[in-house]
Amino acid sequence: MxxxxxxxxxxxxxxxxxxxxxxxxxxxxxxxxxxxxxxxxxxxxxxxxxxxxxxxxxxxxxxxxxxxxxxxxxxxxxxxxxxxxxxxxxxxxxxxxxxxxxxxxxxxxxxxxxxxxxxxxxxxxxxxxxxxxxxxxxxxxxxxxxxxxxxxxxxxxxxxxxxxxxxxxxxxxxxxxxxxxxxxDGLLFKIMKDVYTPFLLRRWVRAAVMLLFVGWFCLSLAVAPNVEVGLDQELSVPEDSFVTKYFLYMKDFLSVGPPVYFVLRGGMDLSQKDAQNKICASAGCNDDSLVTQLNWASKSSNRTYIAIPPMSWMDDYFSWLEPSSECCNVYPNQTFCPDPSQANGVTDLF
The missing domain is CATH 1.20.1640 (Multidrug efflux transporter AcrB transmembrane fold)
Structure with a gap:
C-alpha cells in the first residue's frame, strides 16, 4: 500500500x-x-x-x-x-x-x-x-x-x-x-533544476562530495571483513511463525550446531575384519580407528567443533548381531526378526 x-x-x-x-x-x-x-x-x-x-x-x-x-x-x-x-x-x-x-x-x-x-x-x-x-x-x-x-x-x-x-x-x-x-514544470522538477543542481555544481560542494564518498568507500572496505557470511534459520521464516520459536529454542537450549556426517568412499572392503577394525569403536577394534579418533575429538572442545561422540552404523550393527543383546534379531525358530519400528513399511525416527 x-x-x-x-x-x-x-x-x-x-x-x-x-x-x-x-x-x-x-x-x-x-x-x-x-x-x-x-x-x-x-x-x-x-x-x-x-x-x-x-x-x-x-x-x-x-x-x-x-x-x-x-x-x-x-x-x-x-x-x-x-x-x-x-x-x-x-x-x-x-x-x-x-x-x-x-x-x-x-x-x-x-x-x-x-x-x-x-x-x-x-x-x-x-x-x-x-x-x-x-x-x-x-x-x-x-x-x-x-x-x-x-x-x-x-x-x-x-x-x-x-x-x-x-x-x-x-x-x-x-x-x-x-x-x-x-x-x-512540476514542483519537484523546479526544485531539482533551480535549487539542488546549482548547489551541487559549486566548486567546494563538488570537492566535499568527492572526499565524502572516497572516505565512505575506504571505511566500507575496512569493515567488510567483519561481515559474517551466512543466513540464520530464524531469519528465513515470518516472525509470528511457530517455526521461529522452534529455531530460537534450539539455539538457546540445544545449541549443538548442524549434524555432521563422515562418509568413506571406496578403497575398503568392509567384509574384511581388518577394514572393520579401522572404522568401528567397539571392543576389539583398533585404538586409532576412525570412530575412536572422532570420539577423542568430541572431548577436546577447545580444539574441535564436535560436540558429542559420533554414532557409527557399524557398531550398531555389531551390537545387533551380538547373541546376548536385548535387540531381537531372530525368532526361536531361527527366522529373521524385523525391526518393530519399521512395521507396515513406516520407520519411526523419534
Missing amino acids: IMFAYVAITLGQSRSFSRLLIDSKITLGLGGVVIVLVSVSASVGFFAYVGVPATLIIIEVIPFLVLAVGVDNIFILVQAYQRSIRGKDESRQEHLGRIVGDVAPSMLLSSVAESCCFFLGSLSDMPAIRAFALYAGFALILDFILQITAFVALFSLDIKRQENNRLDVLCCLQGGKKEVDSSS
Whole structure:
C-alpha cells in the first residue's frame, strides 16, 4: 500500500487545487503496481510448470524487488510525456508513440541488463540462490513487456481522461473546463533544476562530495571483513511463525550446531575384519580407528567443533548381531526378526 500510494502521488502533476482530482494518477499508479504483481505471478507460474521449486523468500521478496527495479520505467515514460510539447497537428496517439519511441530503447537496455545480472546469479551452486535469480530475472523481463504494452495502453486512456477533464478513478464525472499548460514544470522538477543542481555544481560542494564518498568507500572496505557470511534459520521464516520459536529454542537450549556426517568412499572392503577394525569403536577394534579418533575429538572442545561422540552404523550393527543383546534379531525358530519400528513399511525416527 505504501508503494502504491507513493507511485500514485508522484506520477501526478497537479498545479492547482481545482484540478487535483483530474491531474492525479491514482488509476495509472494502481495499474503499474498490478503489472508488477502480474509479472511476478507469471514468473512463479512458469517456473512451477517447469519444475523449479519456489521458497518463501521468493514469494515475499521478489514482488518488492521487481516493483523497486521496474517502477523507474513507469516514471521515465510518464514524465517524458508530461515534459514534452505536442506538435500542432499531432494526435494523442502520435504524441504518445513518439515518446515511447524515445524512451523505450533505454527501458529495454536497462531491463535486459538487470535481468542478465540475475540470470548470472542462477549459475550459483546453491539451489535457493539459483531459484531466486531465475524467478527475479524472468519477472523483470515480463514486467518490461507488460510496461510497453498494457501500461502504454492504460496510459493512453488516462491521457484521454485528463484531456476531457474527467476525474481520476471516477471517470464518469467531469470537472471544470479550465485549461492548464500541460508542458509547465512540476514542483519537484523546479526544485531539482533551480535549487539542488546549482548547489551541487559549486566548486567546494563538488570537492566535499568527492572526499565524502572516497572516505565512505575506504571505511566500507575496512569493515567488510567483519561481515559474517551466512543466513540464520530464524531469519528465513515470518516472525509470528511457530517455526521461529522452534529455531530460537534450539539455539538457546540445544545449541549443538548442524549434524555432521563422515562418509568413506571406496578403497575398503568392509567384509574384511581388518577394514572393520579401522572404522568401528567397539571392543576389539583398533585404538586409532576412525570412530575412536572422532570420539577423542568430541572431548577436546577447545580444539574441535564436535560436540558429542559420533554414532557409527557399524557398531550398531555389531551390537545387533551380538547373541546376548536385548535387540531381537531372530525368532526361536531361527527366522529373521524385523525391526518393530519399521512395521507396515513406516520407520519411526523419534
